[in-house]
Amino acid sequence: MNRTLCLNRRSVVQGGLFGVVTILGILHRPDRAISAEDDDLAARFKDLSQNGNSTCSAKFTDSIATMPAMSRIRGSCCSPMEMKRYVEQVRGLTKYRAIPIIPPDPYDIPAATARQSIAYYDLQLTGDEQKAYDYAMANSNEKGPCCCQCWRWKVFGGLAKYLIHEHRFSGEKIVDVWNLSDGCGGGL
Template sequence: MDYNHYVSQTNGLKNYSDIPIIPQNPYNVSASHAKGMMSYATLTMTQAQQAVYDNAAKASSEGPCCCKCWAWYAHEGLAKALITQYGWNAQQIANIWSLEDCCGGT
């Protein structure tokens, strides 16, 4: 883990402290929080909402995660919740995926 990147991530995540579904530390997510985020992956999205998700995947460096691990599914669910419940756009999702990156922090 790159410590300076980690500090940048946690400082950036402070901007979202009012949204309880967003973890404040990408390297310290409780199992219950991760399971909750994963549960959002089954949310039904409209075509327009799916387009937001798809555009976020294109705008991000690696989508929800660099590999299809637990974090991929957790971040996928988080994105779907932020799109459907908070009205987030593609750039906001791409940004939160970057801040939540926990597979090396490069």
């Protein structure tokens, strides 16, 4: 029994030392700490940043309607993706995982989800609902659902209207969703 207790104490001490070393690594090189912390996320980042199909063209917006439901809209449409920001976004979006229409990865969106969101783009909101939408337009990082009126503008504009109408999201919550879902690339 004493041997077991001794082994457990050694494991705790070793685990504590590993934690300190990990934290020091994060403080000195946060870019490396993120990829070392989550190899799967780093692999997804690499794949999405190098193999995207997203563009800002009007034709791309129209093509979403004919994409197979299982196809995906991947990568950044404007600027190169940044690992640190990508990790922040994916981790931040986990708080909305109970609402399936909110994509959990802003750079990997199922075509079926994009179509579902676009369907709400022309939804007429009530007065208070419109105020929430207008607040999001004025206060999000991109001053709207995206930096330009591309497919993301319609997808995330429709998503916002759905969330406001069906889930009673406030303008502040829409700002959070839009900022976390920004797929233009780059940092903040």
